[in-house]
Each structure stands twice: as C-alpha cells, then as structure tokens.
Amino acid sequence: xxxxxxxxxxxxxxxxxxxxxxxxxxxxxxxxxxxxxxxxxxxxxxxxxxxxxxxxxxxxxxxxxxxxxxxxxxxxxxxxxxxxxxxxxxxxxxxxxxxxxxxxxxxxxxxxxxxxxxxxxxxxxxxxxxxxxxxxxxxxxxxxxxxxxxxxxxxxxxxxxxxxxxxxxxxxxxxxxxxxxxxxxxxxxxxxxxxxxxxxxxxxxxxxxxxxxxxxxxxx
Numbered sequence: 446x447x448x449x450x451x452x453x454x455x456x457x458x459x460x461x462x463x464x465x466x467x468x469x470x471x472x473x474x475x476x477x478x479x480x481x482x483x484x485x486x487x488x489x490x491x492x493x494x495x496x497x498x499x500x501x502x503x504x505x506x507x508x509x510x511x512x513x514x515x516x517x518x519x520x521x522x523x524x525x526x527x528x529x530x531x532x533x534x535x536x537x538x539x540x541x542x543x544x545x546x547x548x549x550x551x552x553x554x555x556x557x558x559x560x561x562x563x564x565x566x567x568x569x570x571x572x573x574x575x576x577x578x579x580x581x582x583x584x585x586x587x588x589x590x591x592x593x594x595x596x597x598x599x600x601x602x603x604x605x606x607x608x609x610x611x612x613x614x615x616x617x618x619x620x621x622x623x624x625x626x627x628x629x630x631x632x633x634x635x636x637x638x639x640x641x642x643x644x645x646x647x648x649x650x651x652x653x654x655x656x657x658x659x660x661x662x663x664x665x
Contacts, residue, residue, distance in 0.1 A: 452476060453492055460499055460561040467503040470496070482521040493521065494528045495559045501534050502565040505541060506572055513538045530557050541573070544580075549573060550598030574598070578624070582637040589634060590617070 450458070452473070459469045477496055481489045497520060504513040517525065517535055525531050533556040540548035553570050577596045581588060599617065618628050618635070625638030 452480060456492070456496055457561065460495075460565075465503075466499065466565075467507060470500045470503060474500070478519075482524075490524060490528055491559075493524050494530050495561055497524070498530050498534055498559060499562045499565055501538065502562060502569050505538070506565070506569050508576075510538065510542050514542070530559070533557070546577065546596050546598065578621075578637075579640045582626075582639050585637055587632075587634040587636055590615075593617075593621070593635060 455473065456477075459466045459473070463469060473496070477493065481493055497516065501513055501516055504510075504516070517538075520531065525535070533552050537549060537552045537556070539545075540552065550570075553566055553573075558566050574597050578593075581593060581596060594617070597617075621635060622628060627636045627638075628634075629636065
C-alpha cells in the first residue's frame, strides 16, 4: 500500500496540474504552517516561499487585495525578513492597491519567481493589464497612446507600438480597436469603449490577441 503524498509533493501537484489552485492552496495552509513554521521561524524557506508566493498571486488573480494583505500578518517572521521574493511580494501587493502600474510590472518582471509559480505570474500579468484597460475605459473619454502604453507597461520602442507601414496602425491600436476602442489618427487619441460588465472577483482571463501581444512584448 503506497503512502500518502507528502506536503511538498501535494504542493507540486496542485501547482502543476490545476488552472485555479486557490481553493487547494487554502486547504493546505494549516498543514503547511503546522509542519514548516514554528514560533515565527520557517523550517523550510524554499517550500514556504513557493507556497505563499503562489497563494498570494492566486488571491491577486481573484482581486482579493484585502486577503492578500492579511497573508503578511501570518507569515513566519523569518520568511518575511529573509526571503527576497516575499519582500518583493509585499511591495507588489502595496503597488496593486495604490495602482502604481510601473512598480507592478517591474516586480512581475524581475522578482525571483519560483518555477512552479511562473505560470500564475504570467496569468496575473495578463489579468492586471486587462483590468487596467477596463479601468481606463471607465475613467477616460479619450486617452493618448503614450498614456495607455505606460499603463500597460509597454516600452515606447516595442513592436507593439510601431506602425507597420502602408498606413497600418500599430498592433496595440489594432488590438484595442478589436475591443471596441476607436483611434483618431488626426488627434492621435484613443477613444475607449466602456466594458459591458464590471470585472468580478472570480473572473478568469481568456487569452486573445492582446494577451499574445503583451506576452510577447511586455514581459521579455
């Protein structure tokens, strides 16, 4: 009779096979803390860092910024003090809360993510950018291309921002137009389309043209 999988094995399976691992991670937290965290000291920093970084990104994918903040109150103190990724995540959660887009993109790009967590980080990058587009649609009647470029974390000289010749607009303009935005080539202003529904906490992202664009040009 085979023995039950260990906690590290279960964590690896959850992160390797589930596209929505939040509930499974929540269920695992008590056992993780009981076995690997005592008196504020992390006995397995690598495991706890992988677990909590994945947990936090899942909460951000659900737009649960309050619970993401609460996580830091129950982290082992040594993990928060000694683990570079946890320090970066604390800054990330703060930046998401204050809509500091530049800091969000920078941390998502350069933080020392664990390999098991990388797919979640990629999903969150797409999710965050889609939220930015929806928020911009609600807040602006017109927006300059450099403004939306900055909000999406795109570089001015990226392929997404370059005209392709023969009066063909940039890929960014094409993809935003596919979402209902319109572009005035005289004023060089984008006119956002209001989202049909407010994005919900449980929303999951369907990868489309703009997703592929951002994945190719915004995270390299």
